[in-house]
Amino acid sequence: MPEHHPTGPLTAPAPRSPAAPEPPGGPPRTDRQGAAILMICASALIFAAQDGVSRHLAAVYSPVFIVMLRYWFFAAFVVLLCARAPGGLGRAIRSGRPLTQIFRGVLLVAEVVLMIEAFVRMGLINTHAIFICYPLMISALSGPLLGEKVGWRRWAAVAVGFLGILIVLKPGSGVFSADAMLPLTGAAMFAVYGLLTRLVSREDSAVTSFFWTGIAGAGAVTLIGIWHWEPMASEDIPWLLVLCFSGVAGHFLLIKAYELAEASALQPFSYTQLVWVSIFGVTVFGETLAPNVAIGGLIVVGAGLFTWWRSYQRERAGRR
Template sequence: MSRSSPFFGTALMIGATFIFAMQDGISRHLAGTYNVFMIVMIRYWIFAAFVILMSMRRKGGLARAIRSERPRLQIFRGALLALEVLLMITAFVRMGLVDAPALFTIYPLLVTALSGPILGERVGWRRWASVAVGFAGVLVILRPGSGIFTFDAIFPLTSATCFALYGLLNRYVARFDGAEVTFFYTGVAGAVVTTLAGVWFWEPMLPGDWLWMLLLCATSISSHFLLIKAYEAAEASAIQPFAYLQLPFSAVLGVLIFGDVVLPNVVLGAAIVVGAGLFTLMRARRVASRP
């Protein structure tokens, strides 16, 4: 597969958003019993241990994984993701697991807006239009006027800004470092940040809940690795409409696992989001076929 492949990047993004939805569901389950800062800290501990062991088994070992052409930027990027997770978990606590993720969905628009000045990517009017249509689908799901834009909204909005910048930095550092190096810094830098925040909230966990914790760690590792590879394979602004798929994925998970009720506006909004993503894919195929 070539380094620049919009179709491969799209598939990776869809896979990442599906796992992100699973991750939110597991976090919702654990956060009902344990402190969220401790949950994130343990998740990053296992994440960091995994990337260290993986790096040790590869040719060149840890020395190769640490060797980055932009080490400070890699550390900043990894810490930024950890900050985003902590902000979003705080948003879950203060606003719940419906309103906070809904506000978080503005991040693809932020990626598109910043991909030009940060990455130098050309964003045409059709791509802007597809993202705007996807955002309109999100508004249909949200039902404007529902009263979720309170002071607490600063947490998911700031989290969305951090995640958008993190996504763009994934694409930027891919110009200098391989995915393995980026993956290493994601785990290690994040573990340092979350330990500083979560070590003060330690509490014992039941044996059965440790299994859920391990599953949460597995989803965290796999989803972010897929995201890193997606930004290596395609332009950031080209695959952003597919990030909206996390909403319908989460809705299905909520119905099947948590007994949530999906209203007609959610179904309509999800259909609009998927339609925008399909338009972007067809547009990318047409552009790729040009000589």
């Protein structure tokens, strides 16, 4: 559910990381990008499985309780990783925009809780088919929030993408309900989180943003989740451990991928998570992939890929 991002639902828009310098006698750059693509695809698989485990546990326990335990583990991982980074924790903590960083972390953990609730109510497939509109929301909001120029082609892609969302929702069907507002709201929250990530990247390093994402999120969810504490059945503890360790594994793969290749080259492969979510939804949870959901989802993905392509073209033109 991001960077899902602790959720992992499709990679969160993060500050563009330059590829790591080529070591003498190392593999050619194309091999490095190929390895990075494999890592992104593997992280998408892990995050899809993580969403399935979250749905399983949240059907029994409070979503905020599950997210709290997951974030405790994630925060420990963040502290360990930042302590080993150049400059240690002291450098990771220092931020030019501390209030914005804290707000980012709180916003993301709230989005995670919201998405897990949506998994329980709507299922994995319907939830993700709506949630994948978040890149389009980023394009739409990047102008008013960041002052970025959004051309008519990207506005057209946003319009087409939201047409796809209407096809998914199919007004008059069971999918179109108050529950559909959960993934829509989650997508909007994740889009704002991504834009704030861009904003803070103007002053803070990726390590600093990663630190505040984990620590602020863990602190915020603990204030609420501690009141939802409940004993866990012994058979559910292994699933909780899978949830925690898979989150760490997914984020580790993301970090390594961005060390090898630029984010702009990797973003399209994050959409493979929707494929895995559909497979898990049908085979594990007995969900149905309705034709309108498949068609609408493909339209949204296509529109999202077009907005990425336009941004990539502008980025390449800016380098010349």
